[in-house]
Amino acid sequence: MTIYDTIGGAPAVAAAVDDFYVRVTSDPELAGYFEGTDMRKLKSHQRTFIAAAIGGPEKYVGKSMAQAHARLNIVPSHFDLVVGHLVDTLASLGVPEHVIGQIGATLAPLKDEIAPGPSTQAG
Numbered sequence: 001m002t003i004y005d006t007i008g009g010a011p012a013v014a015a016a017v018d019d020f021y022v023r024v025t026s027d028p029e030l031a032g033y034f035e036g037t038d039m040r041k042l043k044s045h046q047r048t049f050i051a052a053a054i055g056g057p058e059k060y061v062g063k064s065m066a067q068a069h070a071r072l073n074i075v076p077s078h079f080d081l082v083v084g085h086l087v088d089t090l091a092s093l094g095v096p097e098h099v100i101g102q103i104g105a106t107l108a109p110l111k112d113e114i115a116p117g118p119s120t121q122a123g
């Protein structure tokens with residue numbers, strides 16, 4: 001059984017992505033990154049990306065993580081904040097802690113691609 005099946009498949013992923021972006025765009029440290037972003041499109045890409053990453057049948061066809069985030073100059077501490085919001089989202093939806101850990105472990109290696117900047121750089 002994949003993580004995707006364990007958490008409830010496509011409807012669970014969609015609920016998680018909606019809740020996740022409410023949290024991220026309400027965070028004053030992060031909101032600025034999303035100004036001018038088409039959130040409908042972003043959520044759609046994020047649903048397929050997350051689903052594919054956790055074993056779902058969806059095929060992600062968007063940009064690579066390095067390409068998608070290159071212009072944003074994301075600092076590593078902001079990556080950690082975003083992952084923290086994802087963990088909070090999954091916990092609030094009742095996803096068991098060990099499954100959240102597995103999802104976190106799947107996404108953690110993306111840190112270098114998404115937030116390659118020095119930690120002192122302004123976000």
Ligand code: HEM
Pocket residue numbers: 030033034036037038041042045046049062063064068069072074078079080082083107110114
């Ligand atoms: C595990 C971490 C992350 C994952 C899996 C992820 C995933 C994605 C995906 C799938 C897209 C869509 C790419 C496309 O449209 O082709 C995207 C875009 C975006 N991400 Fe992330 N992301 C992560 C972390 C972050 C962080 C830390 C920030 C900011 C602090 C961020 C800000 C954005 C923004 C602003 C866009 C839209 C870019 C645009 O409008 O061109 N992401 N991300």
